[in-house]
Structures are given as C-alpha cells and as structure tokens.
Amino acid sequence: MSRFSDSVFMLTDLKLKNLKPKKKQYRVADSHGLAIEINPNGSKLWRHRYRYNNKATMMSLGSYPMISLLDARQARDINKQMLKQGINPKQEKLLSTSVNSTFLDMFNQWIDNNKDDWSSKTTKQAIQRSNNYLIPTLGNLPIEDIKPPDMRNLLLKIQDSGKLDMLRKVKGIANGIFKYSVGMGVISVNPVRDLPNDIFKKKPVKHYSTIVDPKKIAPLLEKLEQYRGSYEVKSALNIAPHVFLRPNELVGLLWSEIDFDEKLIRISPERMKMNRMHLVPMSKQIVNLFKEISKYSRGGEYVFPSPRDIEKPITPDSLRNAIRKLGIEKDEFTTHSFRSMASTRLNELGFKGDVIEMQLAHAEGNKIRGAYNHAEYLPERKKMMQDWSNYLDKLQNKTSVSPSELQQSLF
Incomplete structure (x- = not known):
C-alpha cells in the first residue's frame, strides 16, 4: 500500500475518477493522513490516519463520490482540531x-x-x-x-x-x-x-456423492495412482484421501504451512472456510510424500504450483478434471468426496465423532462440545490420522494392519 504523505496534496478530482480497482486493495495518499482506499470491487473509501496517545489509528470518513475530496479534507481538518483538544475523533464519531x-x-x-x-x-x-x-x-x-x-x-x-x-x-x-x-x-x-x-x-443440504464400501475404496486409490497428468495434480490426488482438506485448502497448501519436525500442517484462518486456524497431523506416509514432492520442487511458496506459473497453485478444477479423466463420474465421486469417505468410514470404525468433526474443521455444533480450540483432541487426532493412513494402505495391501487391529487400537 502507498505511504501517506503529510506534505503535499496528491489527489485531484480527475485522479480520483481515474483510480481503477486492482486484484488487491490499495490506497493513494492525499495529505496529513488522508487517503483514498480502492477495493477490488471498485468501491472507494476515504480513510484518515492519525496518532492518538502515541498509537496509530485509522478511521473511515465515508465513500467517494458521496463524500467529495473537499468534504474529506474538511472532515480530516475537523479531526485535527479534535486531536488538539485531546479528543479521539474515532471515538467521538462512534458515540x-x-x-x-x-x-x-x-x-x-x-x-x-x-x-x-x-x-x-x-x-x-x-x-x-x-x-x-x-x-x-x-x-x-x-x-x-x-x-x-x-x-x-x-x-x-x-x-x-x-x-x-x-x-x-x-x-x-x-x-x-x-x-x-x-x-x-x-x-x-x-x-x-x-x-x-x-x-x-x-x-x-448438499450431499456429495462418495465411496464408502471398503471393497471400492482400494480400486479408487489405485486409479488415482494411475493418473498420468501433471506431477502436481497427481501428488495432490494421492495426498487428498489422507488429509480431509477441502479442495481449495488442499491445492493452496504452502510450504510454510508444513512442519516436518512436528509432523503437522498449520493452515492460517484466512485460508479456512470457518476462518479459524486448522491443524492437520501428518501420518508417516504423508510426511514421506511431502518430502518426495519437495525433491522436485520448482521453487515458489506453493506445494502444488501450477505447471504454467509457480507463483500460482493448481486449482480445484484441475483435481476435478483429473478424476473425470480417470473415468470416475460425478454421481460416483467428486473432489469433496474424500472428506465424506473418511468421515463415514472413521465413524463406522469406532472413532469418536468429536475427533472426526474437529479434524474435518466443521463449524461448532451439536457434534463439537465446548469452546473451539484448533488444538483440541490433538493427541487423538494424531493417532486417528496415522491409523487412517495405515487402513488405506491395508486396503491396497501395502501394510500388515488389518481393520480389526485398527478397531482394537482405539480402546
């Protein structure tokens, strides 16, 4: 964002009219803390930045063109007079x-x-x-x-x-x-x-089609491993059954979110549907997959960068298209179906509903008791995620862990 200027008037009516929205919000300064804020949707809002009790504060003066350049400057000057009298203009406006x-x-x-x-x-x-x-x-x-x-x-x-x-x-x-x-x-x-x-x-209520029959899960996983498209899409497809993330959360994974030492994925609130930090314990299988992917990294912050631009991630559509190319129809399985598949089978296998719901990052509700805490049930979630990866491997004859042994390990 542009720095605020306290010395010269930078804005004119012509400049204001010609300011165009960009992909990200930005500001253009006028003077003495006054600036216009341009949002991606095209709205233009006046902002006044000042210091009160040695603390930087910003307040809204209204939207342009409803509030003209002259009106905004006058409002800023009124604020300055209040500050000289020891009054916080923002608090005065709120009252x-x-x-x-x-x-x-x-x-x-x-x-x-x-x-x-x-x-x-x-x-x-x-x-x-x-x-x-x-x-x-x-x-x-x-x-x-x-x-x-x-x-x-x-x-x-x-x-x-x-x-x-x-x-x-x-x-x-x-x-x-x-x-x-x-x-x-x-x-x-x-x-x-x-x-x-x-x-x-x-x-x-939208119910996503999914596969929950253990006899059908193994062929599904084997199909995903047979995908012959981009390496990034194939890697995301093979990780998806293990981590329960929504498609946009998965494709947007950042290397900075992966903690190999703690074996955790930490996703910031800004990337989550419920605007809360989310932790994903990584099984040994997933840690190994991410380490393998890192060997072929082309640089950039994304774990699954677009083949055309490493500054952008692959998209949920790329996962959906890959699933269709494998001959899996929409009424059989979608990109959201990995979550419902895991939820259904884990409930059937005897895992606690609260633990499953917490790992799915669902909103607070009847299934989640008490105050929300992104680390709640973390030890149980770590065990569940490892057991789930073992179970998926067993279905494909990759390990010696049986479903009965999996259930017995819960008690």
Missing part, C-alpha cells in the same frame, strides 16, 4: 447518535469497529457483499428510516435470483450492522431481527 446517520455511515463504523478482530478475507467479503447487495439500495437512507418491510423486500429479491447461500450471508451482515447501530444508540429497533426465518427458503 455520535445523530439521527442523520445513513446506512452507509453505520456500515463504515461497523467495519472499522470489527476489522481488527477479523481476518482480511472476512473483512473483504463483508465489504464486497454489502457493496453488491445492501449499499446500492440502502446506502443513502437514514438508518432509522429502514423498516422490516424494506429488509424483507431486499432479501426476497436476492432469494428470487436463486442465490440462497448469498441471502443467508447478506442477512447476517445486515443484522450485524443494525445490531451495532442499536448498541450505539443510533436506532432503537433492528429491522432484521424480527423477520421470521420461515418466509425465506432454506438452502438445500
């Missing part, structure tokens, strides 16, 4: 209960209030989804004027487009903004809270 606050004003405050506690991925998604579905309709409205029928109609419009998963996510974002606004005293009623859930369609 404001002005009836003129728009939905966009409260959205920006909500983002500023939460972004330090969220991953960059979560923040980016909240901004993008709001800019796509909420702000075009609600942004300029005084937030106190937004009523339940307004939210119902907006959400039903998303439902009518068939985007049931997006409906749930946007509803959650809107609920968070209104809850925050109630808490700050800007409004007294959350217009999303009392919308009954039964007016919205439920997203159908």
Whole structure:
C-alpha cells in the first residue's frame, strides 16, 4: 500500500475518477493522513490516519463520490482540531447518535469497529457483499428510516435470483450492522431481527456423492495412482484421501504451512472456510510424500504450483478434471468426496465423532462440545490420522494392519 504523505496534496478530482480497482486493495495518499482506499470491487473509501496517545489509528470518513475530496479534507481538518483538544475523533464519531446517520455511515463504523478482530478475507467479503447487495439500495437512507418491510423486500429479491447461500450471508451482515447501530444508540429497533426465518427458503443440504464400501475404496486409490497428468495434480490426488482438506485448502497448501519436525500442517484462518486456524497431523506416509514432492520442487511458496506459473497453485478444477479423466463420474465421486469417505468410514470404525468433526474443521455444533480450540483432541487426532493412513494402505495391501487391529487400537 502507498505511504501517506503529510506534505503535499496528491489527489485531484480527475485522479480520483481515474483510480481503477486492482486484484488487491490499495490506497493513494492525499495529505496529513488522508487517503483514498480502492477495493477490488471498485468501491472507494476515504480513510484518515492519525496518532492518538502515541498509537496509530485509522478511521473511515465515508465513500467517494458521496463524500467529495473537499468534504474529506474538511472532515480530516475537523479531526485535527479534535486531536488538539485531546479528543479521539474515532471515538467521538462512534458515540455520535445523530439521527442523520445513513446506512452507509453505520456500515463504515461497523467495519472499522470489527476489522481488527477479523481476518482480511472476512473483512473483504463483508465489504464486497454489502457493496453488491445492501449499499446500492440502502446506502443513502437514514438508518432509522429502514423498516422490516424494506429488509424483507431486499432479501426476497436476492432469494428470487436463486442465490440462497448469498441471502443467508447478506442477512447476517445486515443484522450485524443494525445490531451495532442499536448498541450505539443510533436506532432503537433492528429491522432484521424480527423477520421470521420461515418466509425465506432454506438452502438445500448438499450431499456429495462418495465411496464408502471398503471393497471400492482400494480400486479408487489405485486409479488415482494411475493418473498420468501433471506431477502436481497427481501428488495432490494421492495426498487428498489422507488429509480431509477441502479442495481449495488442499491445492493452496504452502510450504510454510508444513512442519516436518512436528509432523503437522498449520493452515492460517484466512485460508479456512470457518476462518479459524486448522491443524492437520501428518501420518508417516504423508510426511514421506511431502518430502518426495519437495525433491522436485520448482521453487515458489506453493506445494502444488501450477505447471504454467509457480507463483500460482493448481486449482480445484484441475483435481476435478483429473478424476473425470480417470473415468470416475460425478454421481460416483467428486473432489469433496474424500472428506465424506473418511468421515463415514472413521465413524463406522469406532472413532469418536468429536475427533472426526474437529479434524474435518466443521463449524461448532451439536457434534463439537465446548469452546473451539484448533488444538483440541490433538493427541487423538494424531493417532486417528496415522491409523487412517495405515487402513488405506491395508486396503491396497501395502501394510500388515488389518481393520480389526485398527478397531482394537482405539480402546
């Protein structure tokens, strides 16, 4: 990101209009801590960086072009006057209960209030989804004027487009903004809270086809080993049955995430669906596979780099296409099916459900008791992952571990 300049005005109206979105968020400085932030979705947000009690702080001043360059500079100057009086402008703004606050004003405050506690991925998604579905309709409205029928109609419009998963996510974002606004005293009623859930369609539960018959698992594994495409795709396919990762989590594996000494894969929250760090104990078989792959590494940070560009990983589509080329149909097995195959068989073999669910990195729910901890059940998970690799090898006659011995080792 660009450094902030405190000496010269860098922005003009023409420059602002010509700023184009890039793959990553970036900022262009104006002066005295004022900058414009350009997001990948094209939104442009004013930011003011200042120091309060010797601590660097950044606050939102609104979005461009709703807030003009002149308006942003005036808001920055007002902040500077507050600082001279020992007042934190950000806190003063948060405490404001002005009836003129728009939905966009409260959205920006909500983002500023939460972004330090969220991953960059979560923040980016909240901004993008709001800019796509909420702000075009609600942004300029005084937030106190937004009523339940307004939210119902907006959400039903998303439902009518068939985007049931997006409906749930946007509803959650809107609920968070209104809850925050109630808490700050800007409004007294959350217009999303009392919308009954039964007016919205439920997203159908998606069950991925899979193979759970032990007599069919071995031929599947043997087929995967026969793949004759790229080395990276073949390696990922052979590792997939052992690690229970989602396709995008698997293909994006980084060498920095693999700890050979501890025999653990540590995946950061930003790469996980549930935005929580995830640990994957590596069996001896998987450690050996990764060591073998490292011998043929072409450099770069990815374990499975694209054959065309080592700065990018292979894609989930490449795994899916490889499975189809092996003659395995969609209604028989998919890239997600490795997870359901492991879950079903491990439950049948007598492993504890909580341990299996934790290793699958599922959300907290009935099957996971107590507070979430990425290291919870780790000793049991290490044993389970080794036993599972042994079991897969046994199915292919690679080891002398029998299913009955596997079950007996659990008790």
